[in-house]
Amino acid sequence: MKKRIEDLTVTQNRRLGEGFFVINASSSQGLPDILPGQFVQVLVTGSPATFLRRPLSVHDVDMGTGTISLLVQIAGAGTERLSRLNPGEKINIIYPLGNSFTLPLKGEKVLLTGGGCGMAPLLYLGRKIREAGIEPAFALGFRNRSRILDHDEFRKLGEVFLATEDGSEGYRGFVTDLPQFRDKDWDRVYCCGPEPMMKAVAAACLRRDIFCEVSLENLMACGIGVCLCCIVPTTSGNLCSCTDGPVFNIRDLKWQISG
Amino acid sequence: MADLRIKIGTLEFRNPVMTASGTFGYGSEFDDFFDVSALGAIIVKGTTLESREGNPYPRMAETPAGMLNSVGLQNKGIDYFEKNIYPRIRKYDTHIIVNVNGNTVEDYTELSRRLNNLDSIPAIELNISCPNVKKGGMIFGTNPAAAREVIAAVRQAYSRTLIVKLSPNVTDITEFARISEGEGADSVSLINTLVGMAIDVRAMKPRLATITGGLSGPAIRPVALRMVWQTARAVSIPVIGMGGIMNADDALEFIMAGATAVQVGTASFIEPLAALDVVRGIDSFLDSRGFASVSDVTGIINR
Numbered sequence: 001m002k003k004r005i006e007d008l009t010v011t012q013n014r015r016l017g018e019g020f021f022v023i024n025a026s027s028s029q030g031l032p033d034i035l036p037g038q039f040v041q042v043l044v045t046g047s048p049a050t051f052l053r054r055p056l057s058v059h060d061v062d063m064g065t066g067t068i069s070l071l072v073q074i075a076g077a078g079t080e081r082l083s084r085l086n087p088g089e090k091i092n093i094i095y096p097l098g099n100s101f102t103l104p105l106k107g108e109k110v111l112l113t114g115g116g117c118g119m120a121p122l123l124y125l126g127r128k129i130r131e132a133g134i135e136p137a138f139a140l141g142f143r144n145r146s147r148i149l150d151h152d153e154f155r156k157l158g159e160v161f162l163a164t165e166d167g168s169e170g171y172r173g174f175v176t177d178l179p180q181f182r183d184k185d186w187d188r189v190y191c192c193g194p195e196p197m198m199k200a201v202a203a204a205c206l207r208r209d210i211f212c213e214v215s216l217e218n219l220m221a222c223g224i225g226v227c228l229c230c231i232v233p234t235t236s237g238n239l240c241s242c243t244d245g246p247v248f249n250i251r252d253l254k255w256q257i258s259g
Numbered sequence: 260m261a262d263l264r265i266k267i268g269t270l271e272f273r274n275p276v277m278t279a280s281g282t283f284g285y286g287s288e289f290d291d292f293f294d295v296s297a298l299g300a301i302i303v304k305g306t307t308l309e310s311r312e313g314n315p316y317p318r319m320a321e322t323p324a325g326m327l328n329s330v331g332l333q334n335k336g337i338d339y340f341e342k343n344i345y346p347r348i349r350k351y352d353t354h355i356i357v358n359v360n361g362n363t364v365e366d367y368t369e370l371s372r373r374l375n376n377l378d379s380i381p382a383i384e385l386n387i388s389c390p391n392v393k394k395g396g397m398i399f400g401t402n403p404a405a406a407r408e409v410i411a412a413v414r415q416a417y418s419r420t421l422i423v424k425l426s427p428n429v430t431d432i433t434e435f436a437r438i439s440e441g442e443g444a445d446s447v448s449l450i451n452t453l454v455g456m457a458i459d460v461r462a463m464k465p466r467l468a469t470i471t472g473g474l475s476g477p478a479i480r481p482v483a484l485r486m487v488w489q490t491a492r493a494v495s496i497p498v499i500g501m502g503g504i505m506n507a508d509d510a511l512e513f514i515m516a517g518a519t520a521v522q523v524g525t526a527s528f529i530e531p532l533a534a535l536d537v538v539r540g541i542d543s544f545l546d547s548r549g550f551a552s553v554s555d556v557t558g559i560i561n562r
Binding site (some may be wrong): 002003004005043049050051052053094178203219220221222224225226227228229230231232233238 | 281282283284288289292293304312313316317318319320321322323324325326328330333476525527528529530531532
């Protein structure tokens with residue numbers, strides 16, 4: 001798939017929760033094919049402290065209107081600037097970048113787990129899975145009730161199970177503690193979230209011999225496989241999470257986890 | 260259209276804009292964005308005799324107007340390069356230059372000898388300035404006797420155009436440029452990254468796994484420009500200038516200071532078209548000011 005550098009026009013910037021935003025931006029020439037799990041590199045203008053582009057997962061895609069959605073968590077000056085984008089403003093992006101999740105086969109039971117900005121790639125993945133005729137389930141984890149992000153869009157695609165660390169909403173505990181996660185015989189589990197969450201999910205999946213892919217969010221400079229900064233130790237050596245990832249099968253990662 | 264051709268040793272380049280090693284992969288990563296043959300040369304990723312995994316993650320930290328890296332020469336070694344990369348990149352209609360690294364003088368000479376046999380590699384850039392490896396690298400570039408020894412040995416082993424990439428982490432960079440010239444190098448390129456570090460105050464930890472790394476980007480440009488200006492006055496071989504070049508004006512600063520050619524590095528991470536834009540921008544500057552060739556402005560501030 002050919003990568004492009006393009007100026008998109010911001011059509012909407014919606015607050016999703018404390019410190020989280022969804023930016024919709026449209027392409028005047030129509031979007032290229034974008035796979036679930038791929039990401040974009042956004043140029044941040046108007047933030048003198050920001051030097052590099054910011055890698056953001058594709059949250060959703062609407063081919064009809066040529067609109068791409070990006071979920072942004074304010075983590076510093078660059079993302080803070082992006083959170084203040086107004087409709088009509090241009091953003092320059094390089095896309096589509098990276099590999100993609102492996103779609104499930106007909107009849108498989110699939111669970112998409114995540115939390116915080118790790119929810120970003122799961123919506124579009126869920127949509128693609130739904131388009132393939134499978135109803136996905138989601139397990140979303142948050143610190144507490146006040147940190148829960150708007151997940152109405154997820155509910156349209158499948159059942160959503162919530163877990164909060166303090167039990168102020170949904171099940172008390174981590175996503176891996178959810179009865180729906182523990183008890184059901186999942187064929188595939190996909191995860192994107194904070195590293196401890198991904199490692200806990202990966203360990204549980206290894207133990208139960210469930211296919212599991214995670215999407216990593218390593219620090220990167222270029223996003224196109226030349227700076228070699230975002231490396232991930234794997235069974236085939238150090239790989240770039242920007243070109244060989246961001247999606248990895250947990251069996252290929254050299255994580256210090258045991259099943 | 261002005262005449263952008265330049266010469267380094269006996270080698271002619273279609274224009275003075277090259278890509279800095281480690282910032283442009285093997286060129287093919289940019290095929291989607293533009294025809295990389297439009298550049299003066301592509302200097303590919305630092306190569307060693309053996310395959311190297313580089314340093315642990317994290318290897319990068321964004322800093323004011325720049326970034327630190329501690330990649331540590333991750334590459335698959337010369338055998339892999341020869342078998343899998345060289346056949347695919349030799350098709351480019353521009354010079355492919357390999358950045359050469361090693362732990363010992365013998366590593367450098369052996370690798371140079373291997374590259375001497377590759378017809379489509381008309382030059383090497385001898386990297387005696389990598390700050391991110393424990394052995395070799397900058398040790399050769401910060402000790403005059405060691406620099407002299409490795410350059411002399413490589414000159415014996417390598418018959419084509421030899422460029423020596425210099426470290427700015429020295430008291431007087433012109434000393435190393437003079438040594439390079441004295442030992443028969445055709446050119447010097449400067450500057451490699453400046454050693455720096457950054458700390459994550461909230462985590463109370465260094466941002467790089469190796470604690471220190473190499474600083475690049477516009478933050479280092481004035482320092483780089485000063486060193487290029489000094490070096491261009493100290494030696495008569497061509498100087499290739501680099502350090503934080505983001506656009507044509509930045510590149511013209513180096514050329515006006517005396518650089519025969521320039522390298523675009525970190526800019527390519529942010530704007531993949533940066534090097535191409537520099538070529539076009541130099542051309543339109545020369546045209547707009549009525550200069551027939553780039554050499555008309557080379558070192559113009561020194562005249």
